[in-house]
Structure formats: C-alpha cells, structure tokens
Amino acid sequence: MALNLTVKVHPVVLFQIVDAYERRKAESLRVIGTLLGTAEKGIVEVTNCFCVPHKESESQVEADLTYGMDLYDLNHRVNAQENIVGWWATGNEVTTHSSVIHEYYVRECNNPVHLTVDTTLTNTTRMAIKAYVCVPLGVPNGKQGSMFTPVKVQITCYEPEVVGLQLCSKTQLPSHIQASGMKSSGGIEPMMDLAQVSEACSKLSLMLEQVLAYVDDVLAGKQLPDNQVGRALLDMVHSVPKMTSDQFDEMFNSNVKDLLMVVALSQLIKTQLQLNEKLTLLTTL
Structure with missing residues (x-):
C-alpha cells in the first residue's frame, strides 16, 4: 500500500465512537468497531461506523464477529455505497492485540485502515485521532512480520454536518462556567x-x-x-465567477426568492399536516 494514503473522517464517525465508549461496560478498557465508507485513488473516506462487542485481556482477545457481519449486512441494505474500509479502536496507541484484529479485517477488505481515537483526554483537551496501515516486513523465504505505519488524517464534512457542528458548538459552556461546575440551563434550538x-x-x-x-x-x-x-x-x-455588482445583486435576489418560496411552502405543508392530524383525531372520537 502506498504510504501517501489520506484518511478522511466525518464528524458523525467520531460522535459514534465517543458514544460507544461512554456506553461501554465497566470492565472494558477500550472499544473497537468497524469503519464504513469508500476507498478510491489513495483516499479512504470514512462516513459511518459501528461497535463490535469484544473481550480483551493481556493474553487474548475475543470479538463477536458474527454480530459485526450481521450489522454490516443490515447497514449495506440501507446504504449499498458504504463498504468496510477498516476498523477503529479507542486509545492513543496500537496495542499488542491490534495485529490479531487487523488480520480479520484483511480478509474483509483490501488494505484496511486502523483508526485510533483517544477518548480519555488524559493529557490534552483535544482527542488525538490517528490512522495506520499495516505494512508487511521481512525477507523472501524468511520470517515475516508487519508494522503499523501512520498515514495522514483529515476531518471532512458534508454541508448538513457543518450545520450540525455549528449547532453543537453553541451548546458548549464558556470556560469560566465549566470551571465552576455549572450545567447548561437548556437546549439550543436550530x-x-x-x-x-x-x-x-x-x-x-x-x-x-x-x-x-x-x-x-x-x-x-x-x-x-x-x-x-x-x-x-x-x-x-x-x-x-467574474460578474458586475448588478449581476451579483440579481443572482442573490433570485436565490433569496427561491429560499423564501421553499420556506413558505414548508410552512403551508406543516400547517396542512397539523390540520389533517386534528381532523383525523376528531373523526375517531
């Protein structure tokens, strides 16, 4: 695999990983799962993921691979464009069991990516996100091995995700309120x-x-x-595009009119649905 690979991760993936870590069992030190997305021309775009139940000790690791494949089949029915591109694990480093888990994903996809997300925030206030590919090592007819080599990671967003992130950022309390231990008084409306x-x-x-x-x-x-x-x-x-002020004003006003029309139609549809719901309720009484 070329080491100039770029892994683009969407924010929803990070939210799902953090949620899985928060919901883990008390005895679990870390959580693992499957990465879904697309891989093309040196770019792996991770758009979704899910957690795979597993048990891990110093001497062995066990994962419910049947559950993982069933969940992947269900997701593939909904979105056939998302395929397995690798796996993820919480923590800030590659462990001794990572190569064992990676061998399974080698059988499921070509050149899987391993993503680590440090959810402990022990030494910093930002999550450390790293991606690796497994590079084979050894000499012909000799002992073979492998090494996890880091690759470039980028956070990318669709336009709806940008709106969601902006809304989430408004729910963050100021630093002086966080230090005092106060909680937010309410939610943020879109x-x-x-x-x-x-x-x-x-x-x-x-x-x-x-x-x-x-x-x-x-x-x-x-x-x-x-x-x-x-x-x-x-x-x-x-x-x-190169245009005059009049051309820009005309284009902007046209787009604003389209936006106002969509808003008006959506409000009319919302009102119609509410009236229909109330009329249906009255007829059933």
Whole structure:
C-alpha cells in the first residue's frame, strides 16, 4: 500500500465512537468497531461506523464477529455505497492485540485502515485521532512480520454536518462556567434558514476583513508573506465567477426568492399536516 494514503473522517464517525465508549461496560478498557465508507485513488473516506462487542485481556482477545457481519449486512441494505474500509479502536496507541484484529479485517477488505481515537483526554483537551496501515516486513523465504505505519488524517464534512457542528458548538459552556461546575440551563434550538444566511454573511464579512488586514500588512512590510497563503488566496479569487455588482445583486435576489418560496411552502405543508392530524383525531372520537 502506498504510504501517501489520506484518511478522511466525518464528524458523525467520531460522535459514534465517543458514544460507544461512554456506553461501554465497566470492565472494558477500550472499544473497537468497524469503519464504513469508500476507498478510491489513495483516499479512504470514512462516513459511518459501528461497535463490535469484544473481550480483551493481556493474553487474548475475543470479538463477536458474527454480530459485526450481521450489522454490516443490515447497514449495506440501507446504504449499498458504504463498504468496510477498516476498523477503529479507542486509545492513543496500537496495542499488542491490534495485529490479531487487523488480520480479520484483511480478509474483509483490501488494505484496511486502523483508526485510533483517544477518548480519555488524559493529557490534552483535544482527542488525538490517528490512522495506520499495516505494512508487511521481512525477507523472501524468511520470517515475516508487519508494522503499523501512520498515514495522514483529515476531518471532512458534508454541508448538513457543518450545520450540525455549528449547532453543537453553541451548546458548549464558556470556560469560566465549566470551571465552576455549572450545567447548561437548556437546549439550543436550530435557527431559521434566513437567520442562518444572516449569520453566515456576518462570519464571511469578518473573515474577509481579516484577509484584507493580512494583505495590507504584507504590502506594508509589517508581516512576512506566506507562499501557501498566497496560493490559497489566488485559488479563492479564481474560483469566484467574474460578474458586475448588478449581476451579483440579481443572482442573490433570485436565490433569496427561491429560499423564501421553499420556506413558505414548508410552512403551508406543516400547517396542512397539523390540520389533517386534528381532523383525523376528531373523526375517531
């Protein structure tokens, strides 16, 4: 396997791993499971996962592989595009039993990925996420072995996941409240579509101001230029279609009208369903 492999992990996978770790049995030191997703052209995209029950001691490890395959078959019926791409385990390192578990996944998919997630947060406030591939070692006609070699890991999101993450970030208490041990007084309700558009525009305006301030500082010699930042800015400018202010206003207003129409239709459908539910309830009385 090429070591320039990139593993892209979606946030829902991390949430499921943390949830499985929180629900583990008291005697379990770590939790393992199967990674689902797609693998193509040096990129493994992990979009889903599930937990596999197992027992682990210093001398042996046992896993309920039948349960794992049954769960995979059920998931495959719902989403046929998600295939087994590897396995995950909680903890910050590869253990002595990892090679035994990895041998099973070698039979289930080609070049499986091993993902470790440190859910203990012992030495840091951020989860350490690492990915490995198993590389065979040895000489011809000699003793063979294997070694887990780290590969690049990226966190990637679909657009709906970004909205969910933004909503989750609003439920986090400030640091001074966390230190005092206080709990949140209530939940966070999702914003309306127009409110999300307004908030996104405010954030975009703030980021543009930061970029302009950086460019002005570089031109004035107050800050050293960064070639990587310059290339990113150039790609960003080229990705924006060239249009006049009138053309942009027309496009923006058209999209806002479409959004308002969708909001109005959704409210009408919601009202109709509520009326239908009440009429059905009245007829049954």
